[in-house]
Amino acid sequence: xxxxxxxxxxxxxxxxxxxxxxxxxxxxxxxxxxxxxxxxxxxxxxxxxxxxxxxxxxxxxxxxxxxxxxxxxxxxxxxxxxxxxxxxxxxxxxxxxxxxxxxxxxxxxxxxxxxxxxxxxxxxxxxxxxxxxxxxxxxxxxxxxxxxxxxxxxxxxxxxxxxxxxxxxxxxxxxxxxxxxxxxxxxxxxxxxxxxxxxxxxxxxxx
Numbered sequence: 504x505x506x507x508x509x510x511x512x513x514x515x516x517x518x519x520x521x522x523x524x525x526x527x528x529x530x531x532x533x534x535x536x537x538x539x540x541x542x543x544x545x546x547x548x549x550x551x552x553x554x555x556x557x558x559x560x561x562x563x564x565x566x567x568x569x570x571x572x573x574x575x576x577x578x579x580x581x582x583x584x585x586x587x588x589x590x591x592x593x594x595x596x597x598x599x600x601x602x603x604x605x606x607x608x609x610x611x612x613x614x615x616x617x618x619x620x621x622x623x624x625x626x627x628x629x630x631x632x633x634x635x636x637x638x639x640x641x642x643x644x645x646x647x648x649x650x651x652x653x654x655x656x657x658x659x660x661x662x663x664x665x666x667x668x669x670x671x672x673x674x675x676x677x678x679x680x681x682x683x684x685x686x687x688x689x690x691x692x693x694x695x696x697x698x699x700x701x702x703x704x705x706x707x708x709x710x
Contacts, residue, residue: 526591526606526634534583534607540575540625543583543607545590552602553579553616554593555629555639559653571652575624582615583607593633606635617642623652 532545540558543551559569561576590605591614598604607615614635619625621642629636647654 526593528608529590529592529605531587531589531610533587534585537576537580537584540572540579540619542602543579545588548590548603550600550602551590551607552598552600552604553619553625554591554604554606555627555633555636556616556620556625557628558619558625571624574652575619578619578622578624579615582613582618583609586610588615591635593635594631614638621646621651623647623650623654626653 529548532547534543534545536544538544538550539561541553541556543553545551558575558579559572560566561572562568587610589608589610590603591608592605595604609615616625617635617638620627620639623646627636627639627643629639633639646652
């Protein structure tokens, strides 16, 4: 039954894409670098942001990467790095950072945007009607059904907030460590609790 629902969703998405008409495609460009799970650098055009999706953030400098950030980047690299691709424009051409917005399509007609979403390595973030929106949503529904990638740690009906590390649940072991650390800190600072339940050490400091 699950396979049947997935197949129907894929057919509906494909039909909607075909009905929307052909998208404007660029000439072949070579992918020189994959910066993260949703950004590449190509010849002649520079940086390109994959349209309609958002992959987990890779930490910069001292930040820690979000779960599946490197998996998303590596998957995208395996699809397009040092290969010729075409860029499909749909609606808005550039984002606020002057990166080109596009679907990235390989020479064998595979849309990298859709692959990342289907593998659970990106989520659909489009807020406007796009030609491939139904296809992307169908891929996301499949990933959520099979709890792939980012969807494995979240309930099926709740999107994971993977772009912010604090939204990910902490492991039981880390919670216990935090509790022990708090107890140790309390004992070393000499705090005591009176009848009111407040710390006498804090009260003295407040005065």
